[in-house]
Amino acid sequence: MAARAWLIPITTTFLLAGCGISMPELGSLGGDGSRGIFAAQPDSSAAATRAENMEISTEVPEVGARETGQRRGIARANCASDDGLETGYENALEDLRIKVANDGADYLRVRGSGDIESRGFCDENYYRIDGVGFRTDVANARSADGNTASGADSLTARLEELEALRERDLITEEEYDRLRERVMNEPY
Incomplete structure (x- = not known):
């Protein structure tokens, strides 16, 4: 009876310790440290070029542009500091730009109200910004x-x-x- 009382806590401790050792660090799941584990990468060199040369605006593009889809850019951020918010915004915008470029867009409309720099939101140490991609060269x-x-x-x-x-x-x-x-x- 005494052995059973000791066996369950010891077995549970070893089991939990073993699970903890096999868990990967969050940083090893992909992405760089500044943009976080959700960081998007260009699918191709053409997508990388589109992302680099993308026009970013708060307005809908000219008539005839084709919508490629809505996306959300996400990046780690220190929501409690101005520098953290600024860095989070820049990294989330870069993530969003790459995501819409991967969809074939060359124009990004950042959704929200106010100045483009004030769009998006920071919560639980992640900055999020929404946008819609358009293909204007068509x-x-x-x-x-x-x-x-x-x-x-x-x-x-x-x-x-x-x-x-x-x-x-x-x-x-x-x-x-x-x-x-x-x-x-x-x-x-």
Whole structure:
């Protein structure tokens, strides 16, 4: 009886100690220390170029730009200090920029109200900022070719636009396949 009383606490202690040893450090899960474990990386060199040259605004882009999707940038931040908030904002914006570039965007609309620097929020030591990506070079290519909006709505015209972007190495083969699939599945 006395052995059973000692066996359960000792077994539990060894079990918990063993689990604690096998758990990885949070820093080893990916990302760099400043942007945190959620840090996005460019999927390709084309995405890296788009992220680097991305136009960032609080306004919706010109007519004809295609939305690529909504994303959230997340970064570690010290929410209790001004420097921590500023660093968190910059890192979360960089994370957001990379995420929308991976979706094929070259224009980022940061969601929220007020100045662009005041958008987003910091809670529980993470800064979060929301945005919507747009592909504007599709609209520019359309206007340069002289296509009208009604002509660009046809399936053939949209597929030709994607083909032209791929041939000019503005999108990778994987992005082309993903966007082509999206175009094929969209209703007219």
